[in-house]
Amino acid sequence: MNYVALRMLTGDRAKYLSLIFAIAFSTFLLENQSSIFAGIMKRTTSQILDVTDADVWVMDKKTLYIDEVKALTENDLYRVRGVPGVLWAVRLFKGQPRAKAADGTFRVVVMMGVDDASLVGAPSRDKMILGSVEDLRQPDSVIIDRAGYKFLFPGQPLDLGRTLELNDHLVRIVGIAEASAPFATFPVMFSRYSQAIKFVGRERDQLSFVLVKPQPGIPVRDLCDRIEKYTDLRAVSGRAFAWQTVFYYVKNTGIPVNFGITIGIALIVGAVVAGQTFYIFTIENLKQFGALKAIGVTNGSIVGMILLQALTVAAIGYSIGSGIAGVFFSITLHNDPTRGLVLLWQNMAGVAVAIFFVVFLASLLSVRRVLTLEPAVVFRG
Amino acid sequence: MSFAAECRAVEKDFGSGETRIRALRSVDLEIPFGELTMLVGPSGCGKTTLLSVIAGVLNATGGEVQVLGERIDSLAGDRLVQFRRKNLGFVFQQFNLLPALTAAENAAIPLLAAGLPRKSSVDRAAQLLAELGMEDRVDAYPAQLSGGQQQRVAFARALVHEPRLLVCDEPTSALDAETGHQVMELLASHAVRPGRATIVVTHDNRVFQFADRIARMEDGRITGVTVNRMSGANASPTGHSHQENEQVNL
Ligand SMILES: Nc1ncnc2c1ncn2[C@@H]1O[C@H](COP(=O)(O)OP(=O)(O)OP(=O)(O)O)[C@@H](O)[C@H]1O
Ligand SMILES: [Mg+2]
Numbered sequence: 156m157n158y159v160a161l162r163m164l165t166g167d168r169a170k171y172l173s174l175i176f177a178i179a180f181s182t183f184l185l186e187n188q189s190s191i192f193a194g195i196m197k198r199t200t201s202q203i204l205d206v207t208d209a210d211v212w213v214m215d216k217k218t219l220y221i222d223e224v225k226a227l228t229e230n231d232l233y234r235v236r237g238v239p240g241v242l243w244a245v246r247l248f249k250g251q252p253r254a255k256a257a258d259g260t261f262r263v264v265v266m267m268g269v270d271d272a273s274l275v276g277a278p279s280r281d282k283m284i285l286g287s288v289e290d291l292r293q294p295d296s297v298i299i300d301r302a303g304y305k306f307l308f309p310g311q312p313l314d315l316g317r318t319l320e321l322n323d324h325l326v327r328i329v330g331i332a333e334a335s336a337p338f339a340t341f342p343v344m345f346s347r348y349s350q351a352i353k354f355v356g357r358e359r360d361q362l363s364f365v366l367v368k369p370q371p372g373i374p375v376r377d378l379c380d381r382i383e384k385y386t387d388l389r390a391v392s393g394r395a396f397a398w399q400t401v402f403y404y405v406k407n408t409g410i411p412v413n414f415g416i417t418i419g420i421a422l423i424v425g426a427v428v429a430g431q432t433f434y435i436f437t438i439e440n441l442k443q444f445g446a447l448k449a450i451g452v453t454n455g456s457i458v459g460m461i462l463l464q465a466l467t468v469a470a471i472g473y474s475i476g477s478g479i480a481g482v483f484f485s486i487t488l489h490n491d492p493t494r495g496l497v498l499l500w501q502n503m504a505g506v507a508v509a510i511f512f513v514v515f516l517a518s519l520l521s522v523r524r525v526l527t528l529e530p531a532v533v534f535r536g
Numbered sequence: 537m538s539f540a541a542e543c544r545a546v547e548k549d550f551g552s553g554e555t556r557i558r559a560l561r562s563v564d565l566e567i568p569f570g571e572l573t574m575l576v577g578p579s580g581c582g583k584t585t586l587l588s589v590i591a592g593v594l595n596a597t598g599g600e601v602q603v604l605g606e607r608i609d610s611l612a613g614d615r616l617v618q619f620r621r622k623n624l625g626f627v628f629q630q631f632n633l634l635p636a637l638t639a640a641e642n643a644a645i646p647l648l649a650a651g652l653p654r655k656s657s658v659d660r661a662a663q664l665l666a667e668l669g670m671e672d673r674v675d676a677y678p679a680q681l682s683g684g685q686q687q688r689v690a691f692a693r694a695l696v697h698e699p700r701l702l703v704c705d706e707p708t709s710a711l712d713a714e715t716g717h718q719v720m721e722l723l724a725s726h727a728v729r730p731g732r733a734t735i736v737v738t739h740d741n742r743v744f745q746f747a748d749r750i751a752r753m754e755d756g757r758i759t760g761v762t763v764n765r766m767s768g769a770n771a772s773p774t775g776h777s778h779q780e781n782e783q784v785n786l
Binding site: 158159162165166442443445446448449450452454455456529530534 | 593594614617618620621626629630634635637646648649650705
């Protein structure tokens with residue numbers, strides 16, 4: 156009877172297509188919105204996750220997330236260095252000076268000031284497009300990310316040696332790197348710590364973070380506990396700090412509500428439209444289902460038929476919706492402002508669960524209606 | 537003699553209390569094998585209700601209903617459904633064909649429902665449709681068929697699994713007189729077989745001639761059963777006047 160069920164479904168072309176459309180539409184909306192949300196949340200952690208050579212971030216206990224920092228003191232740095240199990244501990248500055256290009260184009264940038272001696276925190280070698288991290292040792296030198304370069308020097312080829320003003324300090328670009336997009340899509344720059352704090356203007360209390368590498372064989376978690384015990388500062392792994400930052404944004408901004416509303420609407424629209432269309436489809440076929448019941452199709456088979464119909468439209472609609480979402484993200488992937496926003500498999504899996512659940516619920520209504528149908532109705536005019 | 541169906545003191549009430557409708561009142565009826573029994577009577581007298589009870593799609597309120605040696609009033613759930621699937625053929629006034637399936641696929645449904653493979657089921661249905669004069673319409677959809685053709689597809693569906701009891705409710709009332717007559721001829725010549733009983737509910741007196749036996753109903757009761765000696769394929773196509781009826785008891 157599976158064959159009969161599928162023929163019944165595809166036989167009513169208009170309803171069949173509108174069911175698939177409704178499911179595809181809400182699949183697309185759900186995958187799109189949830190992936191953009193996840194992408195934006197991930198962006199808040201870009202400057203944390205781009206640091207790959209240190210394992211532990213040490214910060215003031217009052218620092219809740221990366222974009223708002225209560226500065227540490229030089230003394231804090233030395234205390235961290237004194238904790239047993241620390242291989243090395245270096246300064247990291249994060250500030251937001253204003254950059255101005257020669258033609259007057261200006262923009263706030265994310266400035267990462269990395270350790271003068273080791274350059275820990277600078278882009279890794281494989282992220283460098285032009286120039287070398289070592290060139291940061293030259294006076295007044297900066298590395299800028301590719302997207303930032305294109306914003307500040309629109310239409311110009313990637314080139315080293317161009318100058319910018321950072322809060323009235325003239326700096327020279329010695330390297331161009333790929334950097335993960337920051338939350339506010341500001342350009343990202345790197346320079347030595349000692350210079351970075353000059354660009355921002357104030358030279359006191361500028362130590363944002365201490366980056367720490369544990370000695371070999373010392374687990375990151377143990378070292379964090381130890382640093383917290385010895386120094387009364389907060390010490391967490393990069394991953395943990397990234398999550399802490401995400402939670403801050405989730406809790407303290409309207410972003411999740413905003414996306415939540417869209418996601419909720421997509422779910423409701425999907426459920427209501429698909430559910431209602433499917434229900435109407437079943438009701439219109441009630442006489443036929445009644446005839447099948449009279450002729451001798453068991454309730455179990457009928458339930459199987461309805462579920463097969465529901466799963467078929469769900470699978471087709473989901474595939475189409477996911478396909479459109481895939482195309483959408485393959486386009487946005489290559490746009491600088493939307494770079495890093497991708498269709499995550501986790502979102503696809505989550506949406507699949509949601510869609511199939513919604514369609515399943517919708518079909519239960521139809522199942523109920525058919526199961527309670529008296530086969531004797533087929534004899535009534 | 538054993539009957540295909542036997543009703544003993546069958547009662548059927550709809551609703552209860554003030555609004556109770558007594559659709560069947562102590563109905564006794566025997567349906568013999570090898571004959572076409574017609575159930576006739578005025579509108580609302582309970583014909584469809586009685587047919588539904590015999591066909592096992594409606595539970596009687598009281599009495600005994602034995603069909604093909606089985607107490608159908610004591611069967612329930614899937615066992616009742618399987619009993620219908622195996623032993624009964626249904627023809628409805630409104631045909632009730634699935635619009636998305638071809639004529640042959642529609643006619644094959646009882647075989648498909650029994651879990652037989654699609655190809656052989658549809659082939660068998662197509663063969664039966666050919667016997668009913670529909671060989672060039674087996675792949676047509678119901679919407680492409682005339683009323684008479686649709687009813688033939690419904691016949692094929694009712695007969696394809698060779699049921700021992702065929703129940704038809706007003707099979708000709710959605711058809712014009714001539715088509716109705718042809719459809720009844722087909723029914724009488726193809727459906728009526730020695731090992732099979734056929735029950736036709738109708739109020740169309742132009743087709744009474746095809747009956748071997750006519751049970752008259754009124755107000756939920758059987759008021760009389762007549763045996764028709766000049767029935768079925770032997771009946772003259774035009775004449776009701778040649779009928780020679782014999783009143784059996786009551
Ligand atoms: N499901 C039901 N609920 C309530 N009353 C019903 C139901 N089915 C039938 N009845 C009533 O039972 C009586 C017999 O109905 P039934 O349909 O058996 O008559 P019928 O002889 O087939 O009539 P017709 O020739 O008009 O088809 C009628 O009074 C009808 O209103
Ligand atoms: Mg009736």
